[in-house]
Amino acid sequence: MSDAVSIDDLVAWIRRFRDAVQQHKDELTRLDSEIGDADHGSNMARGLDAVVARLEPAPADAAELFKTVGMTLVSSVGGASGPLYGTLFLRMGPALASDEVDAAALGAALRAGVDGVVARGKAELGDKTMIDALSPALDAWDAAAADGLAAAARAAAEAAARGRDATEHLVARKGRASYLGERSAGHVDPGAASATLLLEALRDTLAGAE
Amino acid sequence: MIGLVAVSHSRALADAAVHLALQMGGDDPPTVRVAAGGPDDDLGTDAVAIAAAIEEADSGDGVLVLMDLGSAILSAETALEFVARPERVRLSAAPFVEGLVAAVVTAADGADLETVAAEVRGAAEAKERQLGGPGDAASPILATDDDASTTAPDSPASGPDAPDPAPGTAVDGRTVSFEALVVNPSGLHARPAAAFVKAASQYDAEVRICDLDAGSEEVSARSLLALMALGIRRGARVRVSATGPQARQALDDLRARIDDGFGER
Numbered sequence: 001m002s003d004a005v006s007i008d009d010l011v012a013w014i015r016r017f018r019d020a021v022q023q024h025k026d027e028l029t030r031l032d033s034e035i036g037d038a039d040h041g042s043n044m045a046r047g048l049d050a051v052v053a054r055l056e057p058a059p060a061d062a063a064e065l066f067k068t069v070g071m072t073l074v075s076s077v078g079g080a081s082g083p084l085y086g087t088l089f090l091r092m093g094p095a096l097a098s099d100e101v102d103a104a105a106l107g108a109a110l111r112a113g114v115d116g117v118v119a120r121g122k123a124e125l126g127d128k129t130m131i132d133a134l135s136p137a138l139d140a141w142d143a144a145a146a147d148g149l150a151a152a153a154r155a156a157a158e159a160a161a162r163g164r165d166a167t168e169h170l171v172a173r174k175g176r177a178s179y180l181g182e183r184s185a186g187h188v189d190p191g192a193a194s195a196t197l198l199l200e201a202l203r204d205t206l207a208g209a210e
Numbered sequence: 211m212i213g214l215v216a217v218s219h220s221r222a223l224a225d226a227a228v229h230l231a232l233q234m235g236g237d238d239p240p241t242v243r244v245a246a247g248g249p250d251d252d253l254g255t256d257a258v259a260i261a262a263a264i265e266e267a268d269s270g271d272g273v274l275v276l277m278d279l280g281s282a283i284l285s286a287e288t289a290l291e292f293v294a295r296p297e298r299v300r301l302s303a304a305p306f307v308e309g310l311v312a313a314v315v316t317a318a319d320g321a322d323l324e325t326v327a328a329e330v331r332g333a334a335e336a337k338e339r340q341l342g343g344p345g346d347a348a349s350p351i352l353a354t355d356d357d358a359s360t361t362a363p364d365s366p367a368s369g370p371d372a373p374d375p376a377p378g379t380a381v382d383g384r385t386v387s388f389e390a391l392v393v394n395p396s397g398l399h400a401r402p403a404a405a406f407v408k409a410a411s412q413y414d415a416e417v418r419i420c421d422l423d424a425g426s427e428e429v430s431a432r433s434l435l436a437l438m439a440l441g442i443r444r445g446a447r448v449r450v451s452a453t454g455p456q457a458r459q460a461l462d463d464l465r466a467r468i469d470d471g472f473g474e475r
Contacts, residue, residue, distance in 0.1 A: 046249060046250075050249075071258060071292075074256065074257040074258055074285070074288055075249070075256045075257065075258035075259065076249045076256075077248075077249075077254075078248030078249055078252055078253070078254030078255070078256075079248075079254060079281050080280060080281035080284050082254075082255075082256070082257070082281070082285065083257055083281065083284040083285050083287070083288040084284065086257065086288060087288060087291075090291065120284060120287060120288065121284065175280070176280070
C-alpha cells in the first residue's frame with residue numbers, strides 16, 4: 001500500500017483536532033487564565049466548530065481544505081490564535097501541490113505553515129508560545145519521515161508534548177503573557193498545549209497508515 | 211483620495227474614534243471603514259473583515275490602516291494576504307486615536323498614501339512633544355521642510371518686532387507674513403488646528419506658522435500633528451508666513467480665520 005495521505009485523512013485530522021480541543025477546552029482556558037486572558041479554549045473551540053461546519057461537503061483537494069480551514073479560523077477565533085492558526089493552514093495549502101502526499105511532502109507543508117506562524121507572530125523558540133511545541137515537532141517529523149507517515153506523526157506528537165511541557169519553566173516574551181514577566185514561569189503555555197493537540201490528532205489519524 | 215480603515219477590538223471604540231476624527235475632516239472627508247469586534251459581537255479582530263474593509267475603502271489611491279492593540283496588528287497583517295492589491299495598503303504604527311485624526315485631516319487635503327503614512331507616523335512624537343517628553347527634540351516627522359529660507363532674512367516681517375506688514379506688499383518668490391493673536395478659548399487645539407491645516411492646504415503656497423511667545427520653530431501648516439505639537443494657547447502671538455503664487459490669498463484667508471477664532475470666538 002502506498003504511504004500517502006488522502007483528502008479524507010486530512011479532513012479526519014481537522015475533525016479530530018476539533019474534538020480534542022472541545023475535550024480540552026476547559027483545560028486550555030484554565031492555562032490561559034493563569035498567564036493570558038482566559039479565552040484560548042473557548043476561542044479555539046468556537047473557531048474549530050465553525051471550521052467543521054464548512055467541511056460538509058468535503059473539499060475537493062488539500063489546497064481547498066486548508067484555505068477553508070485557515071480563512072474560517074481567522075474570521076471566527078477572535079484573539080491572536082485566529083491569525084496564527086489561520087496562517088498555519090493558509091500556508092500549508094499551496095505547499096501541498098502534489099496529489100501524492102507522502103511523509104516528506106506533508107512534513108514540508110507543515111514546515112511552510114509553521115514558518116508562516118513564525119513570520120506572523122515574530123516568535124522564536126523559547127518565547128513560550130506555540131512555536132515551542134511546533135518547531136521541535138517538525139524536526140522530529142523530518143528525522144522520522146523515512147519510516148513513513150505514522151512513524152513521523154508519532155515522533156512529531158511526542159516532540160510537541162515535550163516542547164509543550166518545557167514551556168512551563170519559560171518566561172514569556174510574546175503576547176499578553178509577556179506582560180507578566182517572571183510571573184509567567186510555572187505555567188504551561190496554552191498555545192503550545194493546543195499545538196500539541198493538533199499533532200496528536202494527526203498522529204491518531206495516521207496511526208493506521210503504515 | 212486615499213481611504214482609511216480603523217481596526218479595533220471594540221466596535222464602540224472604533225466608531226467613536228472615527229466619529230471624533232471625522233469632526234476634523236471638513237466637508238469632504240476621506241472614506242473611513244471600520245473593522246472591529248470579533249465573532250458574536252465579542253471583543254476581537256477578524257482578518258477577513260479587515261480585508262473587506264480595505265477593499266471598500268480603496269478608491270484606487272490606496273489605504274492606510276490604523277489599529278489598536280496586540281492581535282489587531284496580527285489580524286491586519288494577515289488581512290494583507292487576502293486583499294487584491296496589498297502594495298496599495300500601509301499599516302500604521304501610530305497610536306489609534308491620534309493617528310486616525312491626523313490621517314483624516316491629511317487625507318482630506320488630498321495627500322497621497324506615502325505622505326499621509328509619514329505624517330501619521332509622528333502622532334506619538336507629537337504628543338510626547340506637547341508634554342515636553344522625549345519627542346521634544348526635533349524629530350524627522352515634526353522637523354519641518356528643510357527650506358529654511360522661507361522667511362527671508364531681508365523680509366520686513368521676519369523679525370518678531372517687525373511691524374505687521376500688509377501681505378499685499380509681497381513680491382513673488384519672497385516670504386510674506388502676518389502676526390496675530392490666537393483668540394480661541396482653548397488655543398489652537400485639535401479642531402481649529404485642523405481647520406487651519408485645511409484652509410492653508412487650499413492654496414498654491416507653502417504656509418508656515420510659529421508661536422512667537424514660545425519662541426517655537428516654524429512648522430508647516432500642512433502638518434496637523436506639527437501644528438498641534440506647538441501647543442499654541444489662547445492669547446499667544448503667532449506668525450504665519452507663506453511663499454508661492456497664492457501666498458497672499460492664503461494669508462488673507464488665514465488671517466480672517468484666526469481673527470475670527472475659527473468660529474469659536
